[in-house]
Amino acid sequence: MxxxxxxxxxxxxxxxxxxxxxxxxxxxxxxxxxxxxxxxxxxxxxxxxxxxxxxxxxxxxxxxxxxxxxxxxxxxxxxxxxxxxxxxxxxxxxxxxxxxxxxxxxxxxxxxxxxxxxxxxxxxxxxxxxxxxxxxxxxxxxxxxxxxxxxxxxxxxxxxxxxxxxxxxxxxxxxxxxxxxxxxxxxxxxxxxxxxxxxxxxxxxxxxxxxLSPKDLALAEAEAWLAARRPLEPVPLGAHWATREARALLRVDDHYSLFPIFSVSAGRAWAREGLSLLGLLQGRLVHTVRGPRGRLVEWRDTGEATDPRAFLRAFARPETGxxxxxxxxxxxxxxxxxxxxxxxxxxxxxxxxxxxxxxxxxxxxxxxxxxxxxxxxxxxxxxxxxxxxxxxxxxxxxxxxxxxxxxxxxxxxxxxxxxxxxx
Structure with missing residues (x-):
């Protein structure tokens, strides 16, 4: 292929x-x-x-x-x-x-x-x-x-x-x-x-x-691919709306990811937060987005180790990911x-x-x-x-x-x- x-x-x-x-x-x-x-x-x-x-x-x-x-x-x-x-x-x-x-x-x-x-x-x-x-x-x-x-x-x-x-x-x-x-x-x-x-x-x-099924991995790449090109476009996020970059980064940022081995330090969602039950079952304080401050869940680059937009840009390409x-x-x-x-x-x-x-x-x-x-x-x-x-x-x-x-x-x-x- x-x-x-x-x-x-x-x-x-x-x-x-x-x-x-x-x-x-x-x-x-x-x-x-x-x-x-x-x-x-x-x-x-x-x-x-x-x-x-x-x-x-x-x-x-x-x-x-x-x-x-x-x-x-x-x-x-x-x-x-x-x-x-x-x-x-x-x-x-x-x-x-x-x-x-x-x-x-x-x-x-x-x-x-x-x-x-x-x-x-x-x-x-x-x-x-x-x-x-x-x-x-x-x-x-x-x-x-x-x-x-x-x-x-x-x-x-x-x-x-x-x-x-x-x-x-x-x-x-x-x-x-x-x-x-x-x-x-x-x-x-x-x-x-x-x-x-x-x-x-x-x-x-x-x-x-x-x-982390093959379909999950493919969809994560597709989300990152779109977020790198249209980062501020509004998209559904459960019962709320979020920017494309926020929805993509919520899966992988260390503050929110359920899988520490696959997480990066890339910023913070601008939204009301709660604790993730699945994270607590792992013995970890993992946060989840409960609802936005305003209309959209947005993403902020807080100066952590990984640049969020550079990360999304590098995440997926048509030939490799x-x-x-x-x-x-x-x-x-x-x-x-x-x-x-x-x-x-x-x-x-x-x-x-x-x-x-x-x-x-x-x-x-x-x-x-x-x-x-x-x-x-x-x-x-x-x-x-x-x-x-x-x-x-x-x-x-x-x-x-x-x-x-x-x-x-x-x-x-x-x-x-x-x-x-x-x-």
Whole structure:
């Protein structure tokens, strides 16, 4: 479906290009490929290849990539997307009413996802690294679950890289027993299926929750797409009315979002507020909008970490977006249970590793990265950036994340495709 989107819709800012890359052969034709949103540089001295986390798409990294390219013209940035993004029907972003289009979203054939586990994705990533190495030495970076995937790749092919960056994520942050991995387990939120259930067709091949289904993710992108273009247009919000930007941001702002792992600090609704019952059941003070002060629920940029309108602008494009709608459950399961699926073992690396955490993220303390046991005898730098959520690390407006990354890159021996030299 990606091939149906004309090239004229590719953004021209900072020479961006959305690119298909060769993937591991699994017998699924055009689906056997991954993708990258590439921020090109002339004669780059390094390529920073970024891997998104759980449910993450390439525009997770759009604001960070734009800042990096603006401050370091010698750096090329590749925001990688896994192969399941090829299942997304993105034609709705070219329709007159994207929300109506995605309200009627029908699931594609999801059976290929049962075969797309850790080995397939690591092979896809290896092919992406090889493609990037033709441009310049590659520094691999992963955010959240993407950091775990990047770690496993470095265990296998660390010699192909010139650096490794972990963004608020670590291998082993979520672990399962071998019995749970193979046979599933009961949790307070219901049963988590195991690999046997998945391969036998007794479990959905897609990771989803009650409020994060593929349709929910598509609709969130459609709302952000419209809000970026008509931010002040009035639209219904339950029994009230709101601006498009307010309705879109109420889903993701840390003050209102029910999912802290998917929240940003982007401002505040201008409206009467109450407490969310679902938030209280989670043990969190989450606010909800009860009614407007005046006719509309509006949004105010209160100067927090993430610029709300820049965030909406980066959220969705016709060819790619912020989410991976059809995230393979097998990949999540096999990353959590990696000791049971292959000979993945810690190893030292010939270059330093940088770990960046967020004070309000998944790993607010340096010890959480466990890099000493993951990469023994490897120099490690850890920085915890204050005041940021898990996603603010990628979207914050002050450039803290970019400066930390560029400081790290500046200490690596980088050059052209043959290596050597300093940026």
């Amino acid at each position: 990606r091939a149906l989107l004309p090239a004229l819709f590719l953004s021209l800012a900072l020479a961006q290009e959305y690119r298909a890359l060769p993937g591991a052969p699994t017998g699924h034709g055009a689906l056997d490929q991954s993708y990258a949103l590439v921020y090109r540089a002339e004669n780059p001295k390094a390529v920073l290849l970024l891997v998104p986390g759980l449910l993450g798409g390439s525009t997770n990294f759009a604001l960070l990539a734009e800042r990096l390219r603006a401050e370091a013209p010698w750096l090329e940035v590749w925001a990688w997307e896994r192969r399941a993004n090829g299942l997304e029907d993105r034609r709705g972003f070219l329709a007159q009413d994207p929300l109506a289009y995605y309200q009627a979203l029908k699931a594609p054939d999801l059976s290929p996802l049962r075969a797309w586990g850790l080995a397939v994705h690591l092979q896809d990533l290896d092919l992406a690294v090889e493609a990037a190495r033709k441009r310049a030495p590659v520094v691999l970076g992963g955010h959240s679950l993407g950091a775990a995937l990047a770690t496993l790749y470095a265990w296998q092919h660390g010699e192909k890289l010139s650096g490794l960056l972990l963004l608020d994520g670590s291998l082993g942050a979520v672990r399962v027993s071998e019995e749970a991995f193979r046979q599933g387990q009961e949790t307070p939120l219901g049963r988590l299926p195991g690999l046997e259930d998945l391969l036998a067709g007794r479990a959905s091949p897609v990771f989803q929750t009650a409020f 912020f989410s991976e709608w059809y995230f393979p459950y097998r990949l999540l399961l096999e990353i959590a249970g990696y000791p049971y699926v292959g000979p993945y073992r810690p190893r030292p690396l010939p270059y330093p590793v940088l770990a960046l955490g967020a004070e309000r993220g998944l790993l607010p303390e340096a010890a959480g990265f466990r890099v000493g046991e993951t990469f023994p005898k490897t120099p490690l730098g850890v920085q915890i950036l204050p005041g940021l959520t898990h996603l603010d690390l990628l979207t914050e407006r002050e450039g803290k994340t970019a400066r930390a990354i560029l400081g790290y890159l500046g200490g690596l021996p980088l050059g052209g495709p043959g290596g050597g030299g300093q940026p």
